[in-house]
Amino acid sequence: MILYFTGTGNSLAVAQQLSVATGENLMPLSAAANRDLGAERCVGLVYPCYDYNTPPAVRNLVERLRLNSEAYVFVVVTCGAQTGNSIYTVRQILKKQGVEVAYSHKIRMPDNSAPIFGRNPNDQLWKLEKYATRLDTIAADIKVRRHGHHFAAPGLAGWLAGLPAVERKLLGGFCPTVDESRCVGCGTCAAVCPVGNITMEGKAHMGPNCTACLGCLHACPKQAVAVGKKTITREQQYRHPKMSLPDLEQR
Ligand SMILES: Cc1cc2nc3c(=O)[nH]c(=O)nc-3n(C[C@H](O)[C@H](O)[C@H](O)COP(=O)(O)O)c2cc1C
Structure with missing residues (x-):
């Protein structure tokens, strides 16, 4: 089962491609949050990075997931450039529930926040081609249930951006x-x-x-x-x- 959260389709496109490549079903994260997913042996989470961290809505939904602690769980984050702590935060939330994330990776995509800074995400479509092969690698890794974490180490920027008052200020500025x-x-x-x-x-x-x-x-x-x-x-x-x-x- 691949669970996704998306604003402009980048994460959904990644989730869809992984679904086709792995044969796992797709479901919006919001729909999964109230279900018992205990029977799922493989669960993927695909979502964007916001301000060097995990979107608050994704955090809230992940907190409500009911997963099998034996399941193979993977995370793929889409971002303009940097994932910050967006993978780490979700790993920590799931860890508290006794669920280990086995594998994580990131895919760079057009940055949908670019217009706020006067830039155009449509000028970044080259990323879709450039990172297509990484998506193939990720799908192949998932199929063999590979373990390993890429771009998942926590850093100061992500930690700072995740402080509640800072997050409210930063993300509030994007609402x-x-x-x-x-x-x-x-x-x-x-x-x-x-x-x-x-x-x-x-x-x-x-x-x-x-x-x-x-x-x-x-x-x-x-x-x-x-x-x-x-x-x-x-x-x-x-x-x-x-x-x-x-x-x-x-x-
Ligand atoms: C509020 C906001 C903050 C963002 N912060 C980051 C960031 O810290 N690092 C980054 O690389 N991309 C950042 N992005 C870009 C998105 O992560 C990226 O475009 C993502 O692929 C969007 O996925 P979606 O189309 O599934 O919503 C941000 C986007 C938004 C809307």
């Missing part, structure tokens, strides 16, 4: 708002939000549980979603090229 004058109430943002944080009452309204995935920012057909004072252009909006909007509806 989008809706420009009501541009919003046409189409509901696309609510449909793709992986934590169900957006409600539609004529226009879109953000709730208090944003995990800063930026899925809504990238999916809005009217570019009505902004981060702070930053709106992004249609050209800067990103979704993994093999993913459709309905693919991103993960609840």
